[in-house]
Amino acid sequence: MSIDIKLQVKKQDFVLDVDLKIPGRGITAVFGPSGCGKTTLLRAISGLEQSPAGFLKVGETVWQDHKRIIPTHKRPLGYVFQEASLFPHLNVRRNLEYGVKRVPETEGKISLNHAIELLRIEHLLPRKPSHLSGGERQRVAIARALAVSPRLLLMDEPLAALDLKSRQEILPYIESLHHELDIPVIYVSHSTDEVARLADYLVLLEAGRVKAAGVISDILTRLDLPLAHGKDAEALIEATVSGHDEDYHLTYLDSAGGRFTVIHRELPLGNAVRLRISARDVSLTLEPQSNTSIQNIFPATVHEVVSEGNAQVTVFLMMGDIPILASLTRKSATLLDLKPGKLVYAQVKSVSLLS
Amino acid sequence: MILSKSDFMALAITFKLAGMTTLILLLLGTPLAWWLSRTRWRFKFLLEAVVALPLVLPPTVLGFYLLVTLGPHGPIGWIFQLFGGQPPAFTFTGLVIGSVLYSLPFVVQPLQNAFTAVGNRSLEVAATLRASPVDRFFTVAIPLARPGFITAAVLGFAHTVGEFGVVLMIGGNIPGNTQVLSITIYDHVEMLEYSHAHWLSGGLLLLSFSMMLTVYALNRRFMVVQL
Numbered sequence: 220m221s222i223d224i225k226l227q228v229k230k231q232d233f234v235l236d237v238d239l240k241i242p243g244r245g246i247t248a249v250f251g252p253s254g255c256g257k258t259t260l261l262r263a264i265s266g267l268e269q270s271p272a273g274f275l276k277v278g279e280t281v282w283q284d285h286k287r288i289i290p291t292h293k294r295p296l297g298y299v300f301q302e303a304s305l306f307p308h309l310n311v312r313r314n315l316e317y318g319v320k321r322v323p324e325t326e327g328k329i330s331l332n333h334a335i336e337l338l339r340i341e342h343l344l345p346r347k348p349s350h351l352s353g354g355e356r357q358r359v360a361i362a363r364a365l366a367v368s369p370r371l372l373l374m375d376e377p378l379a380a381l382d383l384k385s386r387q388e389i390l391p392y393i394e395s396l397h398h399e400l401d402i403p404v405i406y407v408s409h410s411t412d413e414v415a416r417l418a419d420y421l422v423l424l425e426a427g428r429v430k431a432a433g434v435i436s437d438i439l440t441r442l443d444l445p446l447a448h449g450k451d452a453e454a455l456i457e458a459t460v461s462g463h464d465e466d467y468h469l470t471y472l473d474s475a476g477g478r479f480t481v482i483h484r485e486l487p488l489g490n491a492v493r494l495r496i497s498a499r500d501v502s503l504t505l506e507p508q509s510n511t512s513i514q515n516i517f518p519a520t521v522h523e524v525v526s527e528g529n530a531q532v533t534v535f536l537m538m539g540d541i542p543i544l545a546s547l548t549r550k551s552a553t554l555l556d557l558k559p560g561k562l563v564y565a566q567v568k569s570v571s572l573l574s
Numbered sequence: 575m576i577l578s579k580s581d582f583m584a585l586a587i588t589f590k591l592a593g594m595t596t597l598i599l600l601l602l603g604t605p606l607a608w609w610l611s612r613t614r615w616r617f618k619f620l621l622e623a624v625v626a627l628p629l630v631l632p633p634t635v636l637g638f639y640l641l642v643t644l645g646p647h648g649p650i651g652w653i654f655q656l657f658g659g660q661p662p663a664f665t666f667t668g669l670v671i672g673s674v675l676y677s678l679p680f681v682v683q684p685l686q687n688a689f690t691a692v693g694n695r696s697l698e699v700a701a702t703l704r705a706s707p708v709d710r711f712f713t714v715a716i717p718l719a720r721p722g723f724i725t726a727a728v729l730g731f732a733h734t735v736g737e738f739g740v741v742l743m744i745g746g747n748i749p750g751n752t753q754v755l756s757i758t759i760y761d762h763v764e765m766l767e768y769s770h771a772h773w774l775s776g777g778l779l780l781l782s783f784s785m786m787l788t789v790y791a792l793n794r795r796f797m798v799v800q801l
Binding site for chain 2: 265266267290291292293296297298300302304306307308317318321322363364367
């Protein structure tokens with residue numbers, strides 16, 4: 220299953236023109252600077268923005284083509300807006316029921332109770348939206364969108380209007396949607412942190428056009444794209460918990476690129492985790508170092524070296540099948556004689572776990 | 575009791591007139607105000623100016639034109655006669671038609687402001703929750719515009735109760751038929767029956783004031799009338 224999106228929206232000073240195919244499962248993040256058309260794209264997918272010549276197909280269902288445009292209220296979608304936008308005249312329960320009542324029973328795959336349970340909002344049901352915190356409101360809005368059993372969930376920067384604390388409160392819920400429900404999500408964001416944590420697939424939008432789209436670990440490390448450059452450049456690695464060392468209080472994580480050793484985490488064996496490795500935390504040697512404090516050392520092949528200004532370079536390496544980035548000084552790169560095809564050892568100074 | 579039978583008749587006619595006018599205005603004014611609050615039509619301002627016209631037009635002028643059109647030789651009067659009716663000038667029907675026009679801005683403007691304040695977001699949210707346009711109008715727009723409806727109803731009613739010029743021109747001051755309170759008070763004063771005038775005026779003052787209290791106490795967010 221996949222989602223085919225060919226949409227154009229013309230506004231006074233802006234044109235969105237997108238031709239895109241994204242996976243029909245997991246979280247697809249739409250990322251880009253403000254004003255690049257992220258929200259407009261999401262609105263066009265929902266039908267709130269007109270795209271008369273557009274084409275949109277979700278799985279086997281055509282939502283619009285040249286013959287027919289299904290109006291928003293007949294599209295099986297859920298939409299979470301940036302501000303929670305609860306109906307102020309209804310309490311939380313009736314906000315949740317508003318959508319549920321209008322969905323034909325045959326479509327109702329997620330029960331209202333399940334949505335309430337997932338977002339832990341049971342205790343909020345009798346309250347009016349004006350008596351909720353920002354984070355609580357957004358949780359209700361997410362539950363309300365889920366309770367209509369959407370075939371596609373659209374989320375427009377659902378955390379952007381919240382403070383850091385509320386953001387931390389909601390992120391785990393969004394992550395859990397992923398595992399609990401099999402609904403594809405299109406998640407608009409301009410935060411690399413959120414994207415790194417949540418997304419499986421990444422669409423880069425720039426000035427109304429798709430600059431790149433692909434699996435997130437590829438897009439983050441592609442040297443022809445902006446995300447691989449600058450101080451926040453990083454790689455993502457999917458791994459599973461493979462063991463714990465009680466003596467040294469460590470946890471082992473196996474990935475396609477090798478085994479990582481990190482400080483002990485209370486995680487069950489076999490649990491999937493996502494590792495984030497900053498380019499600045501990776502150094503390269505030509506020989507495997509034995510007398511070093513660094514635990515995580517992996518053989519890797521240099522694929523590409525690009526300059527970052529006069530003093531620095533970014534190196535794109537493959538650790539087995541996994542792309543990672545290393546940020547070095549140009550001097551080091553010259554001394555090591557780094558060039559495509561060269562075998563090196565990547566020393567990873569620090570790894571962060573994202574889930 | 576100092577009030578006469580004709581005073582009570584005038585009172586009943588006044589409230590009947592104001593009630594019917596308010597009802598008709600809410601029915602006609604709601605779609606009109608909704609349309610005005612949503613449309614991007616370039617010439618919307620023309621219609622807004624027409625709606626606001628009774629705010630500034632001398633009531634006698636409005637009454638005069640109504641008399642001409644509603645009378646036996648006017649177009650509306652002619653249509654009424656065509657269907658076997660009586661021309662509405664000098665009848666209660668004529669008063670209702672005149673009041674509807676005269677109080678139009680007092681109902682349409684608060685409603686339009688209220689619908690504008692509802693904004694698009696809640697309606698868009700409702701659309702993503704499977705509500706059709708009509709459904710959205712009744713379950714989101716109207717409940718959220720409720721303070722506007724209260725303001726519109728009270729202002730429409732109060733303004734019709736206070737009408738004088740239009741009624742005098744097209745109603746003809748027929749006791750028991752088209753004689754309303756404001757004209758009764760005028761008649762009392764002319765005949766130097768000041769105590770009658772005092773009772774009726776005081777009553778209307780109290781009524782008007784309590785209605786305004788209701789409007790302002792219930793919604794402090796809305797402008798009552800805008801020009």
